[in-house]
Amino acid sequence: MAREGFVTAITRQSDDFPAWYNDVVLKAELASYSPVRGCMVIRPYGYAIWESMRDELDRHIKATGHSNVYFPLFVPRSLLEKEAEHVEGFNPQVAWVTHAGGKELDEWLAIRPTSEAIIAETIKDWIQSYRDLPLLMNLWNNVVRWELRTRLFLRTSEFLWQEAHTFHATEQEAREEVDLGLEIYRKVSEEWLAIPVITGRKSEGEKFPGAVYTYSIEAMMRDRKALQAGTSHYLGTNFAQAAGITFLDRDNQRRHPHGTSWGFSTRMVGATIMAHGDDSGLVLPPKVAPVQVVVVPIFRSEADRSAVADAIERFELALRSTPEGREVRLEVDWREESPGFKYNHWELRGVPFRIEVGPRDVAAGQGTLVRRVDRSKEAVPLDRLAAELPLRLTGYQQELFQRALDFREANSHQVDDYESFKRVNEEQGGFLWAHWCGSAECEAQVNQETGATIRNIPFDSAAEAGRCIVDGRPSDRRVVFARAY
Amino acid sequence: MAREGFVTAITRQSDDFPAWYNDVVLKAELASYSPVRGCMVIRPYGYAIWESMRDELDRHIKATGHSNVYFPLFVPRSLLEKEAEHVEGFNPQVAWVTHAGGKELDEWLAIRPTSEAIIAETIKDWIQSYRDLPLLMNLWNNVVRWELRTRLFLRTSEFLWQEAHTFHATEQEAREEVDLGLEIYRKVSEEWLAIPVITGRKSEGEKFPGAVYTYSIEAMMRDRKALQAGTSHYLGTNFAQAAGITFLDRDNQRRHPHGTSWGFSTRMVGATIMAHGDDSGLVLPPKVAPVQVVVVPIFRSEADRSAVADAIERFELALRSTPEGREVRLEVDWREESPGFKYNHWELRGVPFRIEVGPRDVAAGQGTLVRRVDRSKEAVPLDRLAAELPLRLTGYQQELFQRALDFREANSHQVDDYESFKRVNEEQGGFLWAHWCGSAECEAQVNQETGATIRNIPFDSAAEAGRCIVDGRPSDRRVVFARAY
Numbered sequence: 024m025a026r027e028g029f030v031t032a033i034t035r036q037s038d039d040f041p042a043w044y045n046d047v048v049l050k051a052e053l054a055s056y057s058p059v060r061g062c063m064v065i066r067p068y069g070y071a072i073w074e075s076m077r078d079e080l081d082r083h084i085k086a087t088g089h090s091n092v093y094f095p096l097f098v099p100r101s102l103l104e105k106e107a108e109h110v111e112g113f114n115p116q117v118a119w120v121t122h123a124g125g126k127e128l129d130e131w132l133a134i135r136p137t138s139e140a141i142i143a144e145t146i147k148d149w150i151q152s153y154r155d156l157p158l159l160m161n162l163w164n165n166v167v168r169w170e171l172r173t174r175l176f177l178r179t180s181e182f183l184w185q186e187a188h189t190f191h192a193t194e195q196e197a198r199e200e201v202d203l204g205l206e207i208y209r210k211v212s213e214e215w216l217a218i219p220v221i222t223g224r225k226s227e228g229e230k231f232p233g234a235v236y237t238y239s240i241e242a243m244m245r246d247r248k249a250l251q252a253g254t255s256h257y258l259g260t261n262f263a264q265a266a267g268i269t270f271l272d273r274d275n276q277r278r279h280p281h282g283t284s285w286g287f288s289t290r291m292v293g294a295t296i297m298a299h300g301d302d303s304g305l306v307l308p309p310k311v312a313p314v315q316v317v318v319v320p321i322f323r324s325e326a327d328r329s330a331v332a333d334a335i336e337r338f339e340l341a342l343r344s345t346p347e348g349r350e351v352r353l354e355v356d357w358r359e360e361s362p363g364f365k366y367n368h369w370e371l372r373g374v375p376f377r378i379e380v381g382p383r384d385v386a387a388g389q390g391t392l393v394r395r396v397d398r399s400k401e402a403v404p405l406d407r408l409a410a411e412l413p414l415r416l417t418g419y420q421q422e423l424f425q426r427a428l429d430f431r432e433a434n435s436h437q438v439d440d441y442e443s444f445k446r447v448n449e450e451q452g453g454f455l456w457a458h459w460c461g462s463a464e465c466e467a468q469v470n471q472e473t474g475a476t477i478r479n480i481p482f483d484s485a486a487e488a489g490r491c492i493v494d495g496r497p498s499d500r501r502v503v504f505a506r507a508y
Numbered sequence: 509m510a511r512e513g514f515v516t517a518i519t520r521q522s523d524d525f526p527a528w529y530n531d532v533v534l535k536a537e538l539a540s541y542s543p544v545r546g547c548m549v550i551r552p553y554g555y556a557i558w559e560s561m562r563d564e565l566d567r568h569i570k571a572t573g574h575s576n577v578y579f580p581l582f583v584p585r586s587l588l589e590k591e592a593e594h595v596e597g598f599n600p601q602v603a604w605v606t607h608a609g610g611k612e613l614d615e616w617l618a619i620r621p622t623s624e625a626i627i628a629e630t631i632k633d634w635i636q637s638y639r640d641l642p643l644l645m646n647l648w649n650n651v652v653r654w655e656l657r658t659r660l661f662l663r664t665s666e667f668l669w670q671e672a673h674t675f676h677a678t679e680q681e682a683r684e685e686v687d688l689g690l691e692i693y694r695k696v697s698e699e700w701l702a703i704p705v706i707t708g709r710k711s712e713g714e715k716f717p718g719a720v721y722t723y724s725i726e727a728m729m730r731d732r733k734a735l736q737a738g739t740s741h742y743l744g745t746n747f748a749q750a751a752g753i754t755f756l757d758r759d760n761q762r763r764h765p766h767g768t769s770w771g772f773s774t775r776m777v778g779a780t781i782m783a784h785g786d787d788s789g790l791v792l793p794p795k796v797a798p799v800q801v802v803v804v805p806i807f808r809s810e811a812d813r814s815a816v817a818d819a820i821e822r823f824e825l826a827l828r829s830t831p832e833g834r835e836v837r838l839e840v841d842w843r844e845e846s847p848g849f850k851y852n853h854w855e856l857r858g859v860p861f862r863i864e865v866g867p868r869d870v871a872a873g874q875g876t877l878v879r880r881v882d883r884s885k886e887a888v889p890l891d892r893l894a895a896e897l898p899l900r901l902t903g904y905q906q907e908l909f910q911r912a913l914d915f916r917e918a919n920s921h922q923v924d925d926y927e928s929f930k931r932v933n934e935e936q937g938g939f940l941w942a943h944w945c946g947s948a949e950c951e952a953q954v955n956q957e958t959g960a961t962i963r964n965i966p967f968d969s970a971a972e973a974g975r976c977i978v979d980g981r982p983s984d985r986r987v988v989f990a991r992a993y
Contacts, residue, residue, distance in 0.1 A: 119608065
């Protein structure tokens with residue numbers, strides 16, 4: 024009987040990137056479509072990847088003094104509408120509950136598109152004095168933003184995320200918190216997901232509805248498009264004013280607290296797929312890989328099977344004899360399938376290392392180590408491999424980061440005039456570092472004419488005198504343009 | 509300025525149990541009301557308790573081969589209505605999304621009250637052959653059941669929970685899974701939350717809408733009322749048939765898989781409060797306590813402060829020198845408040861052990877250990893305390909379990925006729941072990957006339973010939989009646 028897993032032929036990445044992406048998500052069983060328009064089902068392998076990044080993010084969030092809390096799924100219409108820019112930004116995407124418990128509701132309830140409004144209203148009573156500040160909260164939940172065109176993980180009407188919400192006595196402290204949120208995202212992206220990111224500030228047109236400013240991390244996918252991987256917002260006193268939150272400051276004055284919020288979602292599973300994957304499927308960084316090492320036994324006779332099993336058992340025992348070795352997520356694939364089927368299965372799923380152990384290997388006391396990213400093969404004595412495996416995984420993690428960084432650098436271009444911009448954007452894509460005068464008009468024109476948007480104004484963009492590629496007005500640093508997800 | 513935390517006067521438990529409960533939840537800052545009717549906000553301390561039981565449950569669920577997954581928040585009306593009993597049971601409590609993305613929806617979407625219907629529809633394609641079974645899934649999510657009368661944690665329109673959903677090739681295997689789910693709940697309740705439970709089968713009238721049968725664990729609260737603490741359902745092929753799921757079995761026959769589902773929710777935070785708490789507030793089992801030990805330094809002069817600080821530092825170093833000691837969640841309360849304020853603060857929050865360290869203690873090389881549950885005081889050399897603390901916490905956990913068990917036994921009664929039943933139920937409450945003929949009529953009559961319901965038909969109820977307390981028909985074992993949450 025044909026096994027589904029064997030049909031792993033996926034579209035080539037270079038032929039059709041979006042089709043490749045969908046194939047990988049569906050055939051590696053990360054997620055699937057659901058009977059609800061725009062909503063996805065996250066399957067075990069995809070959810071395990073999400074859990075890994077979620078837990079790592081949670082560790083950072085807690086280590087920096089934030090507490091997890093939960094706020095209601097619903098936001099009464101009147102609350103959502105209190106902050107003017109906020110409602111304007113989100114209203115078109117809201118899903119509304121109008122009936123419940125067998126009758127029509129007096130007031131419609133929004134399914135939260137984000138929780139600023141409900142939080143500001145709720146915590147009014149919690150903040151009386153400067154001694155109640157800062158208030159550092161984090162929520163893990165689901166939010167709904169009705170999307171017309173959806174893509175698994177990248178843009179779904181419902182998604183899972185973390186949203187931090189904090190309130191501070193001073194603007195300075197709130198600004199530092201915005202920096203902290205962004206730095207946590209940078210760390211998780213670069214050190215856990217092996218995805219290099221550009222940190223910077225969003226343009227006015229691209230900031231969060233209701234924010235004073237928005238910072239983002241931006242990553243390059245393997246089709247050279249950009250993906251916004253996390254955002255951190257300084258909200259000023261906007262939501263506090265709208266909800267009427269004040270506190271008694273040290274000098275006995277009543278003031279509005281300064282707010283921040285920052286979020287990171289299941290979209291990052293999509294980013295991890297697109298930042299590292301290749302024609303054979305996923306390429307997972309070890310930190311986030313549900314299975315880091317798969318051992319494939321190769322045998323024909325029962326005698327061979329037994330010798331191979333013994334060698335693998337000794338290898339596992341040796342691996343588990345050290346604390347680092349015990350942490351390695353290893354699976355031995357004893358399924359009754361051909362080795363080829365298994366190679367295919369685990370390559371599609373992006374498992375970093377495969378170790379093949381056959382009778383000849385056993386005789387030589389070795390195994391064949393195959394690395395997913397470059398398919399390099401190496402015969403290594405099994406006892407040495409057991410000892411070296413943790414360090415090799417660490418090295419592989421760093422290599423994937425460097426590979427993604429090299430790819431980004433190779434696909435980043437400085438362009439100085441609009442014609443070059445259009446040509447490079449069309450022919451090569453990637454990140455275009457160009458001068459921009461700061462006007463919303465030029466930004467909109469570029470977007471309309473080229474499909475590229477300003478990803479952010481990078482913090483490490485060096486001061487440099489130049490002229491806006493559109494209207495020639497002066498600019499003092501380059502910004503990053505790209506087509507984006 | 510008055511600090512909110514100092515006003516910890518709470519209603520006495522014996523005076524008004526429901527008022528005591530609300531006081532504890534609000535003043536220990538476990539949760540608060542929200543601007544949305546029937547929905548609560550879970551605050552840091554309450555969420556940390558939830559995280560502890562959630563993580564423990566998650567470990568059991570994964571260790572028994574289940575994978576975490578995610579399914580959509582929405583269930584299209586037509587799917588919810590496919591299983592007849594199911595829709596009848598849940599329809600009155602459903603919240604409906606009718607508008608989204610700026611327009612009216614063609615089909616109303618239910619906010620999931622539970623996920624059987626959406627899951628059955630989705631996984632049709634995943635189950636082709638017996639080799640795709642069993643399918644063992646678990647979801648951590650939020651569900652909505654519109655409630656008229658709500659109580660923080662115990663009954664809220666939105667709550668957080670875990671719902672496991674499994675599919676099996678045979679009835680036998682599915683029944684074993686139902687047992688497994690219940691056993692996991694028993695373990696977490698008894699060994700983590702220190703709440704003894706009675707395992708048994710629900711009556712027909714009390715089973716899950718759409719199930720063939722439902723098992724439950726039932727716990728006694730300190731007002732002697734019962735609380736259903738977790739349920740595990742055998743669904744037969746009901747949902748599989750409704751959704752049209754079939755698989756090719758070993759014998760080449762197409763069959764419907766057998767389903768189970770089991771759930772455990774934030775209501776268990778409420779159970780933990782009510783199973784152990786006393787007039788001073790929470791009494792937390794160490795396993796679930798966000799803070800297990802609080803050290804309160806006592807000093808007047810700077811010199812004393814410094815000596816006390818040194819002693820506490822040495823104590824902490826000694827504690828952290830062992831692996832078990834490093835796991836202890838300890839806080840030293842250096843806030844600028846009186847010792848009395850701090851005692852009050854931490855007692856309300858149920859912290860198992862308080863260690864007071866003052867100048868005289870330092871001189872004697874000791875600290876004063878105060879146990880929350882019985883307020884016993886003991887002077888213990890600090891170095892010995894550091895060495896013994898982990899074991900003492902383990903002992904305290906067991907004591908709380910035994911205390912709850914003793915309380916339940918002291919408030920369990922065998923009654924043999926309806927008059928005694930009514931009198932004991934009225935005057936003493938508690939668990940009433942009585943004979944019941946098995947008819948829905950007698951069950952309904954007892955409920956209507958006494959407020960008590962059949963909690964479950966305990967698995968360990970001994971075979972015993974008797975007569976139904978209502979109609980005198982024969983019965984072969986006692987069931988447990990009680991007023992319940």
